[in-house]
Amino acid sequence: MNIILMFPSDCRMAAKLACVCLLLVLFCLSWAKEPTCVTSASSCDECIQSGPECAWCTAPGANIRCHTVNGLRRAGCGKSYIYNPNSRVEVVKNDSSTDPADAKTLFLQPQEFSLHLRPRVSQSFPLAISMPTDQPITELTMNTSNVPAGVNITISSTMKGNRLLVQVNVEAAQCPRTSDSSNQNRTGPWSVYITFKGFPQSVKLEITLLCQCNCTGNREENSAGCSSHGALACGQCECYEHYDGQRCQMDTDSSLSRDDRFCRSDSNAPVCSDRGRCVEGFCHCDIRENPKERYSGRLCECDNFSCFYSNGRLCGGNGKCMCGRCICDDDWTGEDCSCSMETDSCLAKNQILCNGRGMCQCGRCKCEMPYVGPTCENCPLCENRCQEHTVCVECRAFGTETMKNRCDRECGYLTVTMVETKDDLPQRGDTNQFCKMRSRHDDCFFFYTLSSMPSGEQATVVRAKQCPRVVQK
Numbered sequence: 170m171n172i173i174l175m176f177p178s179d180c181r182m183a184a185k186l187a188c189v190c191l192l193l194v195l196f197c198l199s200w201a202k203e204p205t206c207v208t209s210a211s212s213c214d215e216c217i218q219s220g221p222e223c224a225w226c227t228a229p230g231a232n233i234r235c236h237t238v239n240g241l242r243r244a245g246c247g248k249s250y251i252y253n254p255n256s257r258v259e260v261v262k263n264d265s266s267t268d269p270a271d272a273k274t275l276f277l278q279p280q281e282f283s284l285h286l287r288p289r290v291s292q293s294f295p296l297a298i299s300m301p302t303d304q305p306i307t308e309l310t311m312n313t314s315n316v317p318a319g320v321n322i323t324i325s326s327t328m329k330g331n332r333l334l335v336q337v338n339v340e341a342a343q344c345p346r347t348s349d350s351s352n353q354n355r356t357g358p359w360s361v362y363i364t365f366k367g368f369p370q371s372v373k374l375e376i377t378l379l380c381q382c383n384c385t386g387n388r389e390e391n392s393a394g395c396s397s398h399g400a401l402a403c404g405q406c407e408c409y410e411h412y413d414g415q416r417c418q419m420d421t422d423s424s425l426s427r428d429d430r431f432c433r434s435d436s437n438a439p440v441c442s443d444r445g446r447c448v449e450g451f452c453h454c455d456i457r458e459n460p461k462e463r464y465s466g467r468l469c470e471c472d473n474f475s476c477f478y479s480n481g482r483l484c485g486g487n488g489k490c491m492c493g494r495c496i497c498d499d500d501w502t503g504e505d506c507s508c509s510m511e512t513d514s515c516l517a518k519n520q521i522l523c524n525g526r527g528m529c530q531c532g533r534c535k536c537e538m539p540y541v542g543p544t545c546e547n548c549p550l551c552e553n554r555c556q557e558h559t560v561c562v563e564c565r566a567f568g569t570e571t572m573k574n575r576c577d578r579e580c581g582y583l584t585v586t587m588v589e590t591k592d593d594l595p596q597r598g599d600t601n602q603f604c605k606m607r608s609r610h611d612d613c614f615f616f617y618t619l620s621s622m623p624s625g626e627q628a629t630v631v632r633a634k635q636c637p638r639v640v641q642k
């Protein structure tokens with residue numbers, strides 16, 4: 170961003186830079202933990218050098234060539250076509266002919282190693298040195314002068330009896346650059362000797378860097394697989410001048426290939442929707458850097474990443490993006506698949522959807538007035554419910570004689586349970602409404618809870634009333 174401020178007059182450059190910066194940031198954010206493989210690598214060598222986990226697909230006609238092994242497998246590259254050289258340490262010489270009892274010599278094993286290293290992958294291996302008993306602790310030195318810069322060899326050792334156990338660790342930071350004239354060989358092998366002060370013996374390490382694909386040397390010029398207009402290298406066509414296409418089948422000078430009528434939806438529309446190349450009347454859609462993103466359709470007009478997002482995920486993570494539309498998985502709906510069709514979350518404690526007081530939509534209750542709450546269990550405005558049921562509660566609970574006929578006739582909807590004290594009432598909660606009402610017959614208060622059940626209204630009533638003192642006397 171500082172760079173942009175430094176060149177305020179060059180707006181186009183600034184815009185480009187801003188764009189590049191933004192893309193880089195987005196790229197880094199979305200790939201924070203992803204490997205660094207250069208998916209656009211033009212050669213196998215460039216690919217395997219881009220990261221220790223990067224592999225190359227040598228299959229003819231592959232769309233994605235450079236990725237992790239898993240990435241290539243997902244992109245359809247067969248196992249036998251995946252080139253992914255692994256670091257390895259081999260013991261070349263492990264003689265045990267020297268007599269460990271000879272006090273004049275060191276006895277070291279093994280004597281020679283061959284190392285193949287992917288840059289940024291460290292390899293370690295052990296050496297054992299038997300010390301002549303009367304010798305002081307031997308000092309280890311290495312001559313690494315002919316090893317290219319960036320190859321880091323470290324040694325650590327511990328004594329065990331009269332044996333020195335040495336752990337050697339080797340790691341190359343990167344492949345030597347082609348421009349680095351001091352190293353004609355980019356891959357080695359380079360030899361390193363670990364020597365021991367005062368003794369003629371040494372341990373030899375022969376180091377080869379895995380910076381070149383073994384297919385690179387097998388270029389096939391004028392390959393039939395490249396329509397005889399290019400060289401086949403590592404499964405990929407490198408087209409000669411004037412030729413293009415995956416198999417160099419396209420003559421860039423001929424008028425035929427320029428005829429891109431078939432690659433436009435109408436004469437003013439961009440070729441292949443600006444997302445691909447027209448090859449002999451067929452669109453070859455561009456490959457996205459992110460392997461999760463793909464253009465498709467006859468004119469590359471579709472993609473599988475431009476859809477509604479919800480909760481930060483494409484199609485809410487509950488569907489597939491197809492040509493700009495979310496196709497929701499079962500049990501999900503809505504343009505961004507964020508609407509759940511399952512109703513468990515709407516089920517109230519009494520196993521009724523939204524307490525029978527609302528509709529379950531997108532997994533949430535839409536309550537009727539005046540009910541509120543996740544399952545419409547609350548009714549802050551429902552003071553009147555106590556009032557509404559008080560006559561029936563009192564006559565059913567306390568059996569007021571004068572009301573008997575009306576009670577039998579009108580209050581059958583109500584189920585009454587008696588408890589001794591207020592403490593015995595059901596916990597005041599989602600589905601219970603607590604009522605304290607004054608009796609119509611004596612001046613006492615009585616207490617009950619009301620709850621709506623599928624079978625009807627249920628009242629739990631406290632047997633003991635609370636009466637004014639005067640009456641109690």
Ligand SMILES: *[C@@H]1O[C@H](CO)[C@@H](O)[C@H](O)[C@H]1NC(C)=O
Pocket residue numbers: 253254383384
């Ligand atoms: C190249 O390496 C692969 C595995 O790393 C091996 O299977 C293949 O034989 C090698 N090819 C040549 C020509 O050395």
Ligand SMILES: *[C@@H]1O[C@H](CO)[C@@H](O)[C@H](O)[C@H]1NC(C)=O
Pocket residue numbers: 260263264265278279
């Ligand atoms: C080297 O040979 C000795 C026996 O002489 C054996 O114990 C040891 O495991 C060998 N080391 C390796 C790395 O093969």
Ligand SMILES: *[C@@H]1O[C@H](CO)[C@@H](O)[C@H](O)[C@H]1NC(C)=O
Pocket residue numbers: 312313314315
């Ligand atoms: C290290 O090795 C190089 C080449 O192999 C040699 O020219 C140089 O003299 C050696 N340095 C020492 C200190 O042995």
Ligand SMILES: *[C@@H]1O[C@H](CO)[C@@H](O)[C@H](O)[C@H]1NC(C)=O
Pocket residue numbers: 321322323338
């Ligand atoms: C060399 O490797 C050691 C141990 O792996 C590490 O501590 C050190 O920083 C490395 N040096 C360089 C220059 O990479």
Ligand SMILES: *[C@@H]1O[C@H](CO)[C@@H](O)[C@H](O)[C@H]1NC(C)=O
Pocket residue numbers: 354357358359
């Ligand atoms: C260069 O590589 C060849 C074989 O690949 C090897 O014989 C030669 O010793 C290497 N040269 C140097 C300077 O390491």
Ligand SMILES: *[C@@H]1O[C@H](CO)[C@@H](O)[C@H](O)[C@H]1NC(C)=O
Pocket residue numbers: 460461462463473474483489490
């Ligand atoms: C898009 O399509 C590619 C190739 O079929 C697939 O690997 C990827 O998972 C798809 N992405 C999404 C978001 O569906």
